Amino acid sequence: MDKILYIAAVEQDGALSKTSLEALGATTKLAGELGADFDVALFGKDVQAAADSLAGCGAQAVLGVSGEEFAQARYGTDAAAMQALVVESGATVVLACADSRISRVAAGVAQRLGGRVDTFLTDISGENGQVNATRWFYRQRMKGVLTRTERPWVLTIAPGSFEAAATQPGQADVKTVAVELPGDAVKTTVKCIQSPDADQQTIRPDAELLLVAGAGWTKKQDGAVRSGDAETLILSFLNNTKCSLGSSKSLVDISGEGEAVLSFMSHLHQVGQTGATPRHKKGLATCCHGEEPHVVGWRFITERRAVNTDANCGWAQGKADVLYVADAFAVMNKVNELLSGE
Template sequence: METILFCAPVAADGTLAKASLEALSAAKTLAEGLGATLAVGLFGADVAPAAAAVAACGPVFAVTGEAFAVARYATDAAALEALAKAASATIIIAADDSRVSRALPGVAARLNGRIDAHVVAIAAKDGKPLVTRGYYRQRMTAELTRAARPWCVTVSGGCYAAYDGAPGQASLTDVSVPVTEAMTRTTIKAVVAPSADEQTIRPDAKMLFVAGAGWTKKQGDGAAHVPEAGQLILGFLGKAKASLGSSKSLVDMGGEGESVLPFLTHLHQVGQTGATPRHQKGLATCCHGEEPHVVGWRFITERRAVNLDAACGWAQGKADVLYVADAFEVMRRVNELLG
C-alpha cells in the first residue's frame, strides 16, 4: 500500500502558505482515491501552529530548529530527506513554490526516486496514482504514472482549493536532523521586497490586467503618452488590487531603445513564452490577441479586452467581451469610477 507524505516549510509566523494548503488538498484527494495512508511532514523554526491546523489529515512528522527557518538548499534538502525516511513515504507531494522546487529534485536523487514538477491534477485510476501536467506552455497535457518509488510531485498553485479543515491536536513525531557548519554556510543577510502597494505581480488577485505595446505608441494626437499610460495603469492596479501582466512585444521594447513603461519586466510576460496565470478575470488592453499571446490566458475564467481594432485577434472568439474603444479613455473613466 502507498504511503503519501505531504511536505511543506512553515512560515515565520507558524502558518502554511496558501500554495502549500492547495497541495495538501491534492494529497488528500489522492490518498482518498487510493485508500492510502496520508502523513504530513513539516519543517521550520516552530511548526506547532501549522501542525494543529492540519492535525485532521494524519500523523505529523516535524523537523524543527532555527537552521530550518530560512530557505537554504542544504538544510531544506536534509529536512525533506529525513521526513521522507521517517514516514516511509512512497509518494511525496509538495507545493510548486520556489523553496521546495529547489530542494526536492535533489531529495529525489538522494532517495533514488523520481520527480515530476508543475503538476496540475492528481487522481487515482485503476488503483494507480495518475498526475496531469502541461507541456509546451500548457498547449498540450499528458497523464503520467510511475512505478519507481519514492515518487516526488510538486503541484502548481491555483489548481486546488486550499485545505480548510478544522484544527485539532496533532500527533506529532519529532525527526532529528544533525546540522553541520557546512550546511549553514549560506546565510540570509536581508530580505528586500516592495511594499504591498508597490507590488504589481499578485498571484492571488482576482483580476489580471495585461498591457500591450499600444500603450507606448502614438495616439490620436500624433504623440506618445508613456508617462500618462504608466499613471493610468498603476492607478488601476492600486485601486483594483489587480495583478499586472504584459505582452512580449512590450517588455521587449526596452532592449530596442524605445519608450517603455519602467515598472515592467520579463517577469510580467504572459503568453506562449511567458506565464500562464490563473486569475478569475482578465482584462487585456492594447494587445493584438493573437494565439501566441492568448495561450497564456487559457486558465483565465472571464476574458475581456480593450482594443481600437474591431478585427483584432480578441474579436475572433478569444475574448468573452471586446470593447472597441481607446484604452486611455476607458481607463481614465474606470479609475474615476473606482475613486
C-alpha cells in the same frame, strides 16, 4: 498500495502558505481516490502551530522537523529535513507545493532517496490503484499524463491548480524527527530580505484580477506618444483594484529598441508562450491584439475581457468572453474615475 506523504515548509510566522494548503488539497483528493491513508510532514523553526491548524485534515500521522537551523530557506538544511521526513514515514508518493523553497530541493531529495521527481503538476488523480500526474509541456501547448513505477515519487503541485484545503484546527500530536546535519549544511545565511512595499508591488499572484498591457499603450495617439498618460492610468488602476499586472511580449521587447516604454514594466511581467501562465480568476487585456502566443498564457484564467480598437483582433476570435471595441485610454480613465468615486 502507495503510502502518501504531504510535506510543507512552515513560514516564518509559524503558518502555512496558501500554495502549501493547495498542495494539501491535492493530497486529500489523491488519498480519497486511492482509498489510501496519508501522513503530514512539516519542517521549520517551530512546526507545532502549523500542525495544530491541520489537526482535522484526516492525516494518519504528523511528523515534524523543528529548529532554528530550519527557519531559513537553505538547500543543505531543507534537503536534509525532507529526506529524513520521507524516510521516517516510509512514503512512496510525496506531494508538496511548487514554491521556490520546495522547488529548489525537490529534485535533489528524489535523487538522494533513489526515486523520481515530476514538478509543476496541474492535476493529480488515482485510478485503479495507479497515480496519474498531469502537467503541460511545450509552453502550455501539450498536456501530458504521467505514471511511474519508480518509488519514492516526489510530486510538486503548481500554484493555483487546486483549491486550498479547508482545515479544522485542533491539537496535533507531532512526532519529532531528528536530522543529522553535516558541518557545511548551514554555511549559507540569509542576512535580510529586500522587497518593495505592498503598494509598489505590481506582480500579485494572489490577486483576483489580472490587468495585461499591450504595446498599443506606447503607440502614437493623435500624432504623439502618450506613455506618461499610460503609466498614470495603469498605476491608478493597480492602486484602486490591487490587481496584478501583466504584459505582452511586444511591450516588454520594445524597451531594447529605443521606443517609448512603461518604466515599471519588465520581462517578469510577460504573459504568454515565453512568459508566465498566471491563474487569476479574471483577466482584462488592454491595447493587446490577442495573438495565440500571448493568449496561451491565459489558459487558466476563468473570465477574460479585452479592450481594443480593432473589432477583428485576436480576442474577437473566441478568445475573450467580452471584447470592448473602444479606446483603452478613454475606457481606463472612466473606470478609474468610477473606482475612485470622483
